[in-house]
Amino acid sequence: MRHSTFFWFFLPTALAMLLFIAFPIVSVVMQSVFAPHPAVLVEVETCTPLSGCQRETTIDQEATRALREAEPLGRFVGLDIFTDRGHLATSEIKAIWANSSTWNEVFQRLGNLPFYRAMMFTLVFTFIVTPFVILLGLLIALTVNALNARLKGLVIFFSLLPFVITPLIGALVLFWMIDSRGVLGSSIQWIFSDPNLSLKASTGLMWFSLILYGVWHAAPFAFVIFYAGLQTLPKDQIEAAQIDGATRLQQVRYVVVPHLMPLVTFVALIQLMDNFRVFEPIVGFNAAAHAQSLSWFIFNDLGGETRQLSSASASSVLTIIGVAILLSPVLVRTWRDFKGKA
């Protein structure tokens, strides 16, 4: 295909991505180093014959407007927003590092800084949900593969539901059951015979439920992919293993899993990307008091009456950097493969 033909074919999609993905990224980066102008204050001296002169400070509306129009981006603050208490909190970190005696204390105090709290939950969520999704997906795939044909269809049908469901809706459906008044919630209270154990009151239970939701939502995805991989498993390899006297567990360990390995890598990559953006379950579970994710953190800044664009932008930039770090091994590998081919 010639360059010019390629250009015209690719133009519409390139324009869409340029205007609504690339430019916003630039704009987010810009906003993160500019803060809104404060109002311009003027001191006015009003003198009246009887009470003498009084000095008052008022907002100079005209000057404020003029300033905002002259520099619509706001005033340049460099990396100040990144280092403030709401984000990287560098000075607080130094203090924590200097006066904490144990690691436990360091983590405890880090947990009080909102950005680090959100980051900790996001990382914990990502790195617990991803392996469990792979494991559960593999188990379901192996199980379904052993069922008879009619049951297979049924199980695949119902398995797809948690995956295609709107994340917010899926989270709500689970939340209403795990909530202290829901059927699972009251069972949990009954099992632990603790009537005060509820999702609203327990951080541990909240994290557990969110992770449970994450696994429930994504396991079908891993399952479908692994199940398809199992269909292409060469029969003779399994038979050879059987002739050599491998037990079922050994067959799975040494034949099936290596065969599925490329798919495991794929699922892990997609899951890392998707779990890192965890957001809807926190809204659905009403979990903000116990668990906040980076995406929720940004969303929270953006919403409400005071749209804190600078703060949200700084969090966004940090999140994008996080994604880049997460993705870098894959990118490096793809780049090497590409150079190897060329």
Place this chain on the structure above:
Amino acid sequence: MQSNAQKRPLGLQIAIYTFAGLWLLMAAFPFVWTVWGSFKVELDFFSIADWTYAITGERTKAEYGRPFTGAGYEGAWIKEEFWRNAINTFIVCFFVVCTSLTIGTLGGYALSRSAYKYTFFLLITALIFRAMPPVTLVAGYMLPFFEWNLWGILPTTIIVLVAINQPFTLWMLHSFFQSIPKELDESAKVDGCTQFQAFRNVIIPVMWPGVITTGLFSFLLAYNDFAVTSMLLAEENRTMVPQIAAFLGTTYTEGNVMFAVSAVVSATVPLFILVMFFQRQIVSGLVAGAVKG
């Protein structure tokens, strides 16, 4: 034909069926429970007194004389005018799917037929874009959209969702077009077609399976989105998902949780139908992504 060596011992057989049953229960039960409960009153669905009320509907009987009631649906659809949100969702999904397939097909086809190096970089860029949480972009939309009075209306949201959709659509269609032999359009070009004519007359007639599968995923992305739609739509233009979130804010205080429950069930129905009719395409789409990606 199973040889003796492949026959499973009884214990394993039982374990397999138990586990399959358990998973089926895990996957389906929450939905069954919520659909059943959506026809009850709040005190039955969230029953503190006795959890069996949620099944038998004692309080619902006491209030309405029957164990089922459509009060939640009536409240959501008629009183809270949820149908407006349903129409908005329909408009958004329809235009997102159409636009993103049109421009994605052209782009994906070009990527699959060009042998130059920049296709690789374009695909990697798309992968990076795919990895970014959409909510990180929203802060970048706000100022320009406010400035040009584009905030809050459906077309803006549609075009933003199309753009967010593109990386995924491109990857999927790229790998799909690669599975269509190049010789098809090459021979058309030998016969004197331009590249576009070759695309229109030779590729378009055979591309529908891949396009439909990709369209399903575009639809899911548009339908399921919460971060973008809730930040970019004004209150009167809300789609279903942000509206449900809004219900939560107001209804927990008003004691009308059942509105939200029935709205949730209503919003699940299209997805249920989708899986019923397109199960094969969804599965094959996921698998195609895995094999090529």
